[in-house]
Amino acid sequence: MQATEVGRGLDALFSxxxxxxxGASDDVTKIGGRxxxxxxxxxxxxxxxxxxxxxxxxxxxxxxxxxxELPEAPELAVIAVxxxxxLDAVKDCAGRGVRAAVVLSAGFSEMGEAxxxxxxxxxxxxxxxxxxxVGPNCLGAIGVxxxxxxxxxxxxEHSFPAPGPxxxxxxxxxxxxxxxxxxxxxxxxxSRMLTTGNECDVDIADAIASLAIDPGTTVILCCMETxxxxxxxxxxxxxxxxAGKPLVVLKVGVSEAGSAAxxxxxxxxxxxxxxxxxVLRQGGAIRVPSIEQLLxxxxxxxxxxxxxxxxxNKVAVLTASGGFGVLLADxxxxxxxxLPALAAQTQERILQVVPFASPANPVDMTAQVSSRPEVxxxxxxxxxxxxxxxxxxxxxxxxxxxxxxxxxxxxxxxQVRREHPSRLILLCARAPQxxxxxxxxxxxxxxxxxxxxxxxxxALVRFGTRDAGAPPAAIEPAHEPxxxxxxxxxxxxxxxxxxxxxxxxxxxxxxxxxxxxxxxRDIGFPLVLKIVSPDIAHKTEVGGVxxxxxxxxxxxxxxxxxxxxxxQKAPQARIAGVLVAQMVQGGTELILGTTRxxxxxxxVMVGLGGIFAEVMKDVALQPAPVDEAQATAMLRSxxxxxxxxxARGRPKADVQAAALAVAALSRFAARHAGSVAEIDINPLVVxxxxxxxxALDALLVPVSTQKGNTP
Numbered sequence: 001m002q003a004t005e006v007g008r009g010l011d012a013l014f015s016x017x018x019x020x021x022x023g024a025s026d027d028v029t030k031i032g033g034r035x036x037x038x039x040x041x042x043x044x045x046x047x048x049x050x051x052x053x054x055x056x057x058x059x060x061x062x063x064x065x066x067x068x069e070l071p072e073a074p075e076l077a078v079i080a081v082x083x084x085x086x087l088d089a090v091k092d093c094a095g096r097g098v099r100a101a102v103v104l105s106a107g108f109s110e111m112g113e114a115x116x117x118x119x120x121x122x123x124x125x126x127x128x129x130x131x132x133x134v135g136p137n138c139l140g141a142i143g144v145x146x147x148x149x150x151x152x153x154x155x156x157e158h159s160f161p162a163p164g165p166x167x168x169x170x171x172x173x174x175x176x177x178x179x180x181x182x183x184x185x186x187x188x189x190x191s192r193m194l195t196t197g198n199e200c201d202v203d204i205a206d207a208i209a210s211l212a213i214d215p216g217t218t219v220i221l222c223c224m225e226t227x228x229x230x231x232x233x234x235x236x237x238x239x240x241x242x243a244g245k246p247l248v249v250l251k252v253g254v255s256e257a258g259s260a261a262x263x264x265x266x267x268x269x270x271x272x273x274x275x276x277x278x279v280l281r282q283g284g285a286i287r288v289p290s291i292e293q294l295l296x297x298x299x300x301x302x303x304x305x306x307x308x309x310x311x312x313n314k315v316a317v318l319t320a321s322g323g324f325g326v327l328l329a330d331x332x333x334x335x336x337x338x339l340p341a342l343a344a345q346t347q348e349r350i351l352q353v354v355p356f357a358s359p360a361n362p363v364d365m366t367a368q369v370s371s372r373p374e375v376x377x378x379x380x381x382x383x384x385x386x387x388x389x390x391x392x393x394x395x396x397x398x399x400x401x402x403x404x405x406x407x408x409x410x411x412x413x414x415q416v417r418r419e420h421p422s423r424l425i426l427l428c429a430r431a432p433q434x435x436x437x438x439x440x441x442x443x444x445x446x447x448x449x450x451x452x453x454x455x456x457x458x459a460l461v462r463f464g465t466r467d468a469g470a471p472p473a474a475i476e477p478a479h480e481p482x483x484x485x486x487x488x489x490x491x492x493x494x495x496x497x498x499x500x501x502x503x504x505x506x507x508x509x510x511x512x513x514x515x516x517x518x519x520x521r522d523i524g525f526p527l528v529l530k531i532v533s534p535d536i537a538h539k540t541e542v543g544g545v546x547x548x549x550x551x552x553x554x555x556x557x558x559x560x561x562x563x564x565x566x567x568q569k570a571p572q573a574r575i576a577g578v579l580v581a582q583m584v585q586g587g588t589e590l591i592l593g594t595t596r597x598x599x600x601x602x603x604v605m606v607g608l609g610g611i612f613a614e615v616m617k618d619v620a621l622q623p624a625p626v627d628e629a630q631a632t633a634m635l636r637s638x639x640x641x642x643x644x645x646x647a648r649g650r651p652k653a654d655v656q657a658a659a660l661a662v663a664a665l666s667r668f669a670a671r672h673a674g675s676v677a678e679i680d681i682n683p684l685v686v687x688x689x690x691x692x693x694x695a696l697d698a699l700l701v702p703v704s705t706q707k708g709n710t711p
Contacts, residue, residue: 006235007209009132010202012099013150014143014192014214016075017046020067020098022089023080023105024050024058031104032080033059034152035140042160044147049074066092073097078140078150083107083118086136090122094129101126102150103135109198110137123200132206138197139173142180144190145216151195155181164189165302167214169207170223171196175252175291179223182295187437188302191217203228205236208247212239218305221298222249223291230279230600237283246301246463247285250294251276275597278621284466286459296452297459300426300445308424308443309464312390314338315457316383317362319395320369324450325362328395328428331450335458342386349382361389370399373408380412384420390464391424391457395450400431400439410438417442424460428453467633475625475670482675486700488534491579493679493698500671501664502681503657503694507581516559517552519580526550526583529558531566535573537699542569547583584694588643588653589683592662592695594624594669594676596703602673604666606631606658608640609683624666631662644686653686657693677703 019039023032036059039048050058055065064070067077067089077093079086079101086105093101108119119136126133134141140151144163149156155177161184168183168190170176176195183190191214194207204224211217220240227233240247251273280287288294301309315337319325329339339361341347347359353375358364363383369375383392394413399405416425427439427446436446447453486496491509498504508519509532520527531544539545543565546558559578566573591609596602600623607619620634635641635655644653661684669679678701686693 006232006239007206007213009100009130010194010206010210012075012132013102013134013141013194013210014148015146016099016148018049018072018074019044019046019076019078019148019150020049020051020070020074020093021078021080022051022067024052024063026058028059030080031152034156035078035080035104035149036061038149038151038156038160039147042147042149042156044149046146046148047072047074067096067098068092070096075099076148076150077101078104079135080104080152083115083136087118087122087125090125090131090133094125094131098131100132101134102138102140103133103197103200104138104140104152105135106137108136108200119198119200126201133201134194135197136200139177139195141195142190142193144192151177151193153177153180155184159184161190162187163191163216165191165216165218166221166298167191167211167217167219168193168221168223169196169204169211170194171199171204171225172223172252173197175223179221179291179294182291183221183298186295186299187433187440188295188299199228203232205229205232208233208236209239212236212243212245218245219298219301220245220247221294222247222285223294224249224251225253227276227599230597234279234283234600237280237285241284244306246298247283248294248297248301248459249280249285249287250289250291251280251287272597274619274621275600275603278603279600279623281466282623284463286463288459292452293455293459296447296456299440300447300456300460301463303440303443303445304424304460305443307422310390310424310457310461311464313458313461313465314340314389314391316342316386316389316392317395318365318379318383318392319362320365320367321395321397322358322364324395324397325358325364327450328393328454329362331454332393332457335454337454337458337461340388342383343388346382346386346388350379353378353382370405373405376408377412377415380416381419384416384423384425390461391426393426393428393453393457395428395453397430400429400435406435410435413439413442413444417444426453426457426460467630475667477674478671482672482700487702489532489576490530490539490698491532491576493700494695496700497665497668497679497681497695497698500668501660502668502698503661503692505582505584505694505696507579509577510559510580511577513556513559516555516578516580520549520552520555523580523582526585527555528579528581528583529555529562530579530581531562532576532579533566533570533573534576536566536570542566542573549583581696584685584687584696587685587687587693589685590658590693591619592665592681592684594665594679596669596673596677602666602669602676604634604662604669606634606662606684607638608643622666625670626663626666628656628659628663631659631666632656634662635659651688654689654692655686657691658684658686661693661695675703677701 025033027033028037050063052063073096109116173195211220317328341360350359485492494504506523510516527549529546589609602624604624605621618639620637646652680699681695
């Protein structure tokens with residue numbers, strides 16, 4: 001499918017004028033009975049055609065033995081027949097011109113190879129007939145405004161969701177249904193729900209894209225297990241981003257294959273879940289760790305709207321208790337939110353109202369707020385007018401349950417909304433459902449629980465501060481393959497990388513003692529000597545590395561000694577020579593590398609290097625390629641960035657040179673994605689500002705030898 005077709009043809013799932021139900025049943029406990037029951041119960045206005053081999057009537061509607069007998073071609077078909085009958089039903093639908101079908105039936109790829117072949121044929125028939133198919137083995141779809149119900153979900157047995165701006169997509173049927181029920185209980189209005197199941201045709205990217213172009217959806221909630229087409233998912237995320245619609249993703253499951261040790265440090269550090277995290281972040285999605293946060297964040301975004309999303313992480317906290325203020329400050333800090341001191345003028349205004357308040361931030365209004373109701377309005381107005389902070393959190397444990405205080409809080413909040421219509425104020429509070437609804441209507445999200453409130457606000461900040469720039473343009477694949485020896489030795493790998501713009505030190509492969517001496521005279525001392533062999537991956541283990549060579553005499557001795565040690569410890573190894581390399585001292589060591597994800601393609605990684613790489617696991621990961629600005633952002637995101645930024649009197653490192661190296665490597669990986677599985681540069685030494693950064697060691701792993709890949 002072309003990128004421009006992502007999400008195409010799905011309107012028939014949500015607003016069809018007619019629906020046929022294969023396997024329709026009078027028994028409303030059966031899968032074929034419930035969609036028909038729901039459609040009639042909740043008032044679907046279109047035409048319904050039950051299809052049952054016995055014809056007659058089903059749930060008081062005229063039934064038909066087959067789709068050929070219908071008076072018209074239905075726009076949507078719901079298929080709930082045994083798996084052996086599904087393919088024929090899909091063929092009949094395609095032949096009759098049905099626009100979309102939902103296959104609720106199970107028994108396909110989840111059952112093994114034979115089921116997988118049958119599922120693939122269903123997808124092929126659908127594509128050939130220009131019909132979109134959801135499933136098989138799915139819980140179907142719901143178009144709430146049109147009361148189109150193509151599901152057997154028990155979530156609809158007692159009530160139908162209210163229409164609203166939130167769309168739900170899920171690969172798991174039960175998870176999607178559960179999300180729908182919880183969202184409805186929280187008062188969230190729903191636009192559409194789509195569960196994709198086995199995804200023989202319509203996948204999670206199509207589902208996201210369909211909501212991105214739906215004018216009735218403003219917030220997208222997504223429950224994702226996996227991705228089958230990385231490029232398609234990226235296109236769908238881009239569509240949501242361009243439409244200004246927040247995409248909140250609960251990504252469940254960590255690939256066992258992705259976390260297995262690979263041929264390089266990079267492969268071990270860049271696990272599958274980290275790749276998903278990087279792709280979602282680049283696409284502007286908000287990733288959450290739980291279904292509770294999925295709902296809290298989605299609800300808050302729906303309430304806040306695009307105009308009040310914070311553009312920074314500075315937060316003001318208001319409480320009536322010093323203890324609650326400390327708890328909120330701790331929770332906010334843990335989420336990466338900052339609590340700066342309020343402006344002196346703001347603090348003075350607060351003290352004029354409550355002389356014994358704590359006005360800095362958190363603001364402790366004290367218990368006076370309950371005995372002197374006017375305190376809240378004045379303090380809230382003062383803080384809301386302070387541009388020091390990007391958002392406010394107002395905490396209240398009991399006020400909204402007490403009629404006297406409730407009216408005070410509602411009046412104060414109404415006043416601040418009139419005076420500061422674009423100001424985000426999140427309420428960390430308990431409140432009756434009807435009061436929550438009233439506050440939501442005023443534009444105030446209500447979150448119960450300190451940790452939940454801070455996590456929700458942090459997610460809104462991530463959305464409001466996400467990088468607005470588009471990813472770099474795609475890199476054309478290399479016209480010429482890399483020479484085979486680029487994968488054989490460190491020296492050849494570094495030579496190939498140097499041609500691509502990676503900074504390396506002067507070095508020469510010497511085939512004799514005389515050549516080593518000549519190289520030393522050209523490069524200058526001090527030097528490093530390394531054995532060059534396609535059969536030796538870990539040079540130090542065979543005594544194949546010597547550092548600190550400072551004279552010609554020492555060079556001769558160390559050269560002979562190095563070859564003797566290697567001959568003793570690796571007698572079968574082929575020796576291509578000895579690498580004579582310029583030596584640098586000082587600097588900060590980073591690990592830099594790439595790995596080729598089977599779904600999303602090449603990923604570039606940078607982190608703390610040297611012997612600490614796999615111990616600290618302080619890494620930043622991004623889809624390749626990245627530009628210099630993105631590479632700089634990756635470096636700044638490291639916990640170890642302080643080492644590059646002059647911590648504890650250290651000289652500042654050449655961050656720009658390191659960023660250029662990251663960007664150059666990412667372009668190389670994108671260009672050679674067809675042949676290079678992994679690249680490992682460990683270390684990349686970053687010298688003081690203005691002195692550059694250099695790859696001291698490098699390994700290129702071909703696609704044919706990476707686990708899980710074939711030539």
